[in-house]
Amino acid sequence: MDIAVLPGDGIGPEVVEAALPVIGKVGLDWNLQFGDVGWPFWLSDGDPVPDATWKLLERTDSCLLGAITSKPAREAESELPFALQGLDRKFISPVIQLRQRLGLYANVRPVADIHEGRFNFAVIRENTEGLYAGFDYHGLSNPLWELVKDHPNAAQSGADNSSVTLRLQTRAGIDRLLRFGFEYAVSQHHQLLTLADKPNVLRSSSNFLRSRLEIMAEEYPGIETEILNVDAVALWMVRRPERFGVIVAENMFGDILSDLGAGVMGGLGLASSANLGDHGSYFEPVHGSAPGMAKQSKANPLAMILTISQLADHLGNAEEAERIRKAVRTVVRDGTALTYDLGGRSTTREAANAVLAVL
CATH class of the missing domain: 3.40.35.10 (Phosphotransferase system, sorbose subfamily IIB component)
Incomplete structure (x- = not known):
């Protein structure tokens, strides 16, 4: 299987680096191909998903995504280089781009008592x-205003000072x-x-x-x-x-x-997820990029390791997936190699190595 690996930014690269050895340890024969995604590419090119990454996703069977930074539109544009400002560049979160472009309509989040x-x-x-x-409006055109104008708060505020989001x-x-x-x-x-x-x-x-x-x-x-x-x-x-x-x-x-x-x-440090469609997929831990924690070796790698097990299940490697989950459960229950979010003092690498040792 050809798997795209997009480490992302913030704590993404360090949790990916710590977790990937699990793949070989359980004997999964995956060909890992690395690509770029995330905030640095927004700052350099005005697009957090480079064209080369889309081509990588087209030729691989699935994707492991580390974590990526996302900011509101105003802050995102203000951090662009001066040459890219005022060019109507709109920051669209890479996860939204992946879900929409690849048709990934189902987000699967396992919740287990470890x-x-x-x-x-x-x-x-x-x-x-x-x-x-995405149907979110402030300052209402006439068709939307006709829908809400009789609401007493809308009548008091007027069309220009009312907002509507459609479900x-x-x-x-x-x-x-x-x-x-x-x-x-x-x-x-x-x-x-x-x-x-x-x-x-x-x-x-x-x-x-x-x-x-x-x-x-x-x-x-x-x-x-x-x-x-x-x-x-x-x-x-x-x-x-x-x-x-x-x-x-x-x-x-x-x-x-x-x-x-x-x-x-037990916390976001244990939460994995899959984004699935009829013809595509990507898998990611859900803890976010936490840029303030980057390069401090404090991030919990267990969510990324459990994400690998979820991908293994999806690709038909149920035995290997369960071995990974059992190893994570053993480490958590033992309690001697936990990162700070789970009440321990271990580094990212130490927590990942504890799982490898169990395997």
């Missing part, structure tokens, strides 16, 4: 529509996400699929979701289904995480729940 094994479920977040679809949900997007969720539940031997939304408030769009869920559930009689308010799901993820199997949610709700899931399992 310490005691009490729970093991996944949050599957829709990546392409919902409240993150896009389509049959095509919903159906492919739900089917992905059901198939994932079958593959992981889960018997419950929970659709997290807000049916008591977002009545029309949530009812549409529910109707599609009911139709598709008929194809999977062995999977129980439910649709719950997203706030209730958040509560039960904390109090009774063992009740869940697969949680499916639209983009923003899934974003929030998946980070909550990382907290439930």
Whole structure:
């Protein structure tokens, strides 16, 4: 298998460097090809994803992404070299570019109890529509103003001082996400699929979701289904995480729940993720680039190591993937080689070497 490796920036390169030896240690025959992505390339060229990286992704089977820095539009442009300012360069996060260009509509975030094994479920977040679809407006044109003008706050503020964000949900997007969720539940031997939304408030769009869920559930009689308010799901993820199997949610709700899931399992330093579509994929830890921590050897490499195990599972190397996960569990439970975020004093390299030693 040919795997693109994009170390990124911030702590990305150091966690990637520490984690990659795991691949050879478990005998995975992957051909690693390295490419560039991230903030330095925005600063030098005004594009955080160089053309050469897109060509690399075209000729490889999947991708491991380290971490990348993303900043709001105003700050991003202000840090460009003077020669690139005023040229209408718009910073678009590389992860958004990858998801859109490669059609990666499903974000899969495993949530497992590494310490005691009490729970093991996944949050599957829709990546392409919902409240993150990009229909976000301030200063409303007439069609949007007609929709909201009778709201008392809008009437008081006027069109120029009102904002609207549209939640896009389509049959095509919903159906492919739900089917992905059901198939994932079958593959992981889960018997419950929970659709997290807000049916008591977002009545029309949530009812549409529910109707599609009911139709598709008929194809999977062995999977129980439910649709719950997203706030209730958040509560039960904390109090009774063992009740869940697969949680499916639209983009923003899934974003929030998946980070909550990382907290439930012990922190972002243990959280891996997959971004999957019908014809492409990339895998990344979800802890972010943390540029203030870069080159201090403090970053936790376990999320990157678990990301490698998730990629191995995706590519059909289930035995090797489970060996990696067991090694991480052993290191965490032993507690003698943990980085600061897990209450230890070990360096990035020391924590990774502890996993290698177990393997």
